Amino acid sequence: MDKLLLLGDEAVAQGALDAGISGAYGYPGTPSTEIFEYVQKSNQAAERNVHRTWSANEKTAMEEALGMSYSGKRCIVTMKHVGLNVAADPFVNSGITGANGGIVVAVADDPSMHSSQNEQDSRHYGNFALVPVFEPSNQQEAYNMMADAFELSEKYKTPVILRLVTRLSHSRSGIIRGEIQKENELHLPDNPMQFMLLPATARVNYKNLIEKQTLLIEEAEKSKYNEYHEGKDKSLGIIACGLGYNYVKENHVEAKCEYPILKICQYPLPKKYITKMVNECDEVLVVEDGMPVVEDWLRGYLNDCHAIHGRLDGTLPRYGELNPKTLRKALNLEPHPIKEMPVIVRGRPPELCKGCPHRDTYNALNEVMEKYGKGHVFSDIGCYTLGFLPPFDAINTCVDMGASISMAVGAADAGLFPSVAVIGDSTFGHSGMTPLLDAVNSKANIVAFILDNGIIAMTGMQDSAVTGKIEDICLGIGVEKEHIHVINPLKSHHEENVKIIQQEIDYNGVSVIIPRRPCIHIAAKLRKKK
Amino acid sequence: MKKDIILAGVGGQGILSIATIIGYAVVQSDLYLKQAEVHGMSQRGGAVESHLRISDKEIHSDLIPHGRSDMIISMEPMEALRYLPYIKNDGWLVTNSNPFVNIPDYPEMDELYKEIETHKHSIIIDGDGIAKDVGSPRSMNMVILGAASPFIALPFSMLEDGIRAVFGRKGEDIVNKNLEALLRGKEFTENHINK
Numbered sequence: 157m158d159k160l161l162l163l164g165d166e167a168v169a170q171g172a173l174d175a176g177i178s179g180a181y182g183y184p185g186t187p188s189t190e191i192f193e194y195v196q197k198s199n200q201a202a203e204r205n206v207h208r209t210w211s212a213n214e215k216t217a218m219e220e221a222l223g224m225s226y227s228g229k230r231c232i233v234t235m236k237h238v239g240l241n242v243a244a245d246p247f248v249n250s251g252i253t254g255a256n257g258g259i260v261v262a263v264a265d266d267p268s269m270h271s272s273q274n275e276q277d278s279r280h281y282g283n284f285a286l287v288p289v290f291e292p293s294n295q296q297e298a299y300n301m302m303a304d305a306f307e308l309s310e311k312y313k314t315p316v317i318l319r320l321v322t323r324l325s326h327s328r329s330g331i332i333r334g335e336i337q338k339e340n341e342l343h344l345p346d347n348p349m350q351f352m353l354l355p356a357t358a359r360v361n362y363k364n365l366i367e368k369q370t371l372l373i374e375e376a377e378k379s380k381y382n383e384y385h386e387g388k389d390k391s392l393g394i395i396a397c398g399l400g401y402n403y404v405k406e407n408h409v410e411a412k413c414e415y416p417i418l419k420i421c422q423y424p425l426p427k428k429y430i431t432k433m434v435n436e437c438d439e440v441l442v443v444e445d446g447m448p449v450v451e452d453w454l455r456g457y458l459n460d461c462h463a464i465h466g467r468l469d470g471t472l473p474r475y476g477e478l479n480p481k482t483l484r485k486a487l488n489l490e491p492h493p494i495k496e497m498p499v500i501v502r503g504r505p506p507e508l509c510k511g512c513p514h515r516d517t518y519n520a521l522n523e524v525m526e527k528y529g530k531g532h533v534f535s536d537i538g539c540y541t542l543g544f545l546p547p548f549d550a551i552n553t554c555v556d557m558g559a560s561i562s563m564a565v566g567a568a569d570a571g572l573f574p575s576v577a578v579i580g581d582s583t584f585g586h587s588g589m590t591p592l593l594d595a596v597n598s599k600a601n602i603v604a605f606i607l608d609n610g611i612i613a614m615t616g617m618q619d620s621a622v623t624g625k626i627e628d629i630c631l632g633i634g635v636e637k638e639h640i641h642v643i644n645p646l647k648s649h650h651e652e653n654v655k656i657i658q659q660e661i662d663y664n665g666v667s668v669i670i671p672r673r674p675c676i677h678i679a680a681k682l683r684k685k686k
Numbered sequence: 687m688k689k690d691i692i693l694a695g696v697g698g699q700g701i702l703s704i705a706t707i708i709g710y711a712v713v714q715s716d717l718y719l720k721q722a723e724v725h726g727m728s729q730r731g732g733a734v735e736s737h738l739r740i741s742d743k744e745i746h747s748d749l750i751p752h753g754r755s756d757m758i759i760s761m762e763p764m765e766a767l768r769y770l771p772y773i774k775n776d777g778w779l780v781t782n783s784n785p786f787v788n789i790p791d792y793p794e795m796d797e798l799y800k801e802i803e804t805h806k807h808s809i810i811i812d813g814d815g816i817a818k819d820v821g822s823p824r825s826m827n828m829v830i831l832g833a834a835s836p837f838i839a840l841p842f843s844m845l846e847d848g849i850r851a852v853f854g855r856k857g858e859d860i861v862n863k864n865l866e867a868l869l870r871g872k873e874f875t876e877n878h879i880n881k
């Protein structure tokens with residue numbers, strides 16, 4: 157069969173389609189977005205009419221997926237690591253309900269925070285919810301794992317996490333496809349209690365979940381993704397998880413590795429192999445991308461069992477993405493000669509595009525805010541977060557999606573005046589509506605800007621769930637009509653916009669200002685459509 | 687055969703098309719390929735890089751190890767220098783000569799060129815000028831790819847096929863202009879080495 161040249165994300169999507177999914181659910185987020193976009197563009201998905209519309213947020217995506225699983229069909233849920241926080245409630249509980257049709261939650265972590273607020277590790281969620289985790293070390297494995305993950309999901313009636321990291325998500329390689337499976341027929345759960353988490357039934361389901369763990373460990377011990385490579389030199393054993401395995405291998409291209417290596421790409425941990433390694437080796441080095449998850453599990457609290465090296469004792473950096481260089485040092489191999497970056501090279505941070513509507517919004521807002529001093533503008537996540545950087549210096553916070561309006565409410569409660577929120581249209585749909593309801597109910601004195609550029613720009617132009625609905629949503633939530641303004645963020649409207657902003661700051665209550673102008677990258681497309 | 691290449695530039699300068707073209711060429715052959723892209727935040731006028739690895743043996747890491755890259759291909763002179771920690775002492779540094787100035791503290795050009803020329807093997811080429819000359823200012827990236835082509839260890843015709851495959855949808859005129867840009871880049875380097 158022909159090789160396909162695919163990103164790690166795309167390999168996951170192709171693997172899911174070939175494993176017979178009937179639906180993809182998700183919310184965009186770098187580096188996971190391309191999984192969903194691949195399904196959306198796929199002819200195979202179109203022919204089968206696989207569900208492939210973006211959800212409003214990760215929680216609704218996870219719950220919609222649970223509904224499809226309840227109905228007996230396979231589906232995939234895609235999100236970035238912090239998305240799993242938003243979906244944590246349904247996700248953790250899905251461990252207890254388990255799955256009927258297979259569910260794979262494909263989560264992309266972002267070690268080194270290339271485009272994220274933190275570098276949390278989704279394997280923690282797997283452990284927390286007692287859900288098995290697959291962690292591919294390369295693109296072909298990512299593809300192959302999908303079929304196996306769905307099989308495991310249905311065999312043990314459990315959702316499965318597929319944990320990706322940025323480097324794999326966004327790196328291409330040749331893929332050879334496997335068998336193409338048919339979609340499941342509609343079939344409801346055999347056990348009518350399965351999805352019913354009343355305390356009495358939840359206790360029964362939870363007991364089942366705990367009992368399943370022994371079997372899941374056995375599966376990990378049999379898994380073709382976990383391998384024990386024997387080695388002559390037992391002074392050190394290496395446990396290499398996911399991509400970490402590649403970096404170990406990369407450093408042994410010229411000279412073979414003499415230490416035993418345990419490659420782990422399926423969790424819960426394969427106990428048998430771990431025990432073998434700890435028994436036969438003097439010391440153990442744990443190599444994992446992201447947080448020291450496995451290392452932590454092995455160490456326990458007192459760390460008096462064995463000499464374990466990794467991110468916690470400084471053998472590898474405590475945080476940040478692994479790379480071949482950090483591994484080389486940890487393995488005590490001679491470093492390659494490395495040149496320094498010349499001092500004249502300056503940083504080049506990203507910036508709002510020339511002509512971006514957010515620029516004009518910030519220019520108008522800044523003019524009004526000047527007299528109040530710094531520190532009044534709570535922002536959110538999207539292209540507009542770049543308004544933190546010069547020349548704008550316009551915003552003061554960015555915590556998690558939706559936090560702009562809620563933090564503005566809390567600050568107004570504390571007496572901060574003015575208290576301004578700046579949120580993008582998609583972020584408003586994701587999790588800005590509920591805090592706006594709080595604001596209305598408590599008559600908070602805030603001005604909320606909902607920046608409507610007609611698209612989810614930050615993550616590469618996906619459809620926004622609230623396009624064409626924003627004013628109605630605000631009215632429905634109870635914002636007064638006279639205090640909802642749509643403005644045109646353009647230089648030619650600057651004076652008028654400044655006046656409206658000032659007027660709403662002066663109003664004691666909830667005001668919504670909607671600067672509406674398409675992102676310049678879709679403006680041309682929209683014009684054509686008309 | 688093994689080539690580790692860093693592609694460098696500023697968001698929007700077309701390093702991903704270069705990666706796609708080489709990727710297309712390689713996948714048609716029996717060689718292994720890994721190509722790590724940078725997406726997201728870094729696209730809005732920020733620095734972008736891509737690691738491209740080609741080999742006749744299995745490739746392990748998606749990232750090129752520091753100090754092991756055979757080449758830096760850069761659309762912009764300051765960006766070329768950003769990735770020096772990756773290049774081998776005798777690796778090739780091929781860069782566009784024209785700066786992309788979107789920061790207030792951009793360094794002096796003389797200093798940049800001097801710094802580039804202290805590297806053992808370097809080529810500085812007016813990619814924008816040649817692209818304009820060919821009648822396709824947007825093909826600067828193909829000029830730079832052409833200038834790097836003598837060191838990539840892939841047959842030139844494979845890169846041409848890559849251009850045909852990637853730009854084919856956009857029509858014959860665009861394909862031809864990009865092919866011309868690629869060729870002009872290659873000729874520049876050949877003249878430069880033979881001097």
Ligand SMILES: Cc1ncc(C[n+]2csc(CCOP(=O)(O)OP(=O)(O)O)c2C)c(N)n1
Pocket residue numbers: 183184185186214236238239240242537538539540557579580581582583584607609611612613614615620
């Ligand atoms: C929980 C969570 N999910 C997803 C993301 C990734 N993400 C960052 S901003 C954003 C959407 C931005 O869209 P919008 O609010 O419309 O602003 P724009 O970028 O269009 O200006 C997304 C999906 C995230 N940071 N957190």
Ligand code: SF4
Pocket residue numbers: 507508509511512513514539609613614675676677730
């Ligand atoms: S992509 Fe669109 S919304 Fe984002 S900075 Fe550029 S113009 Fe603005």
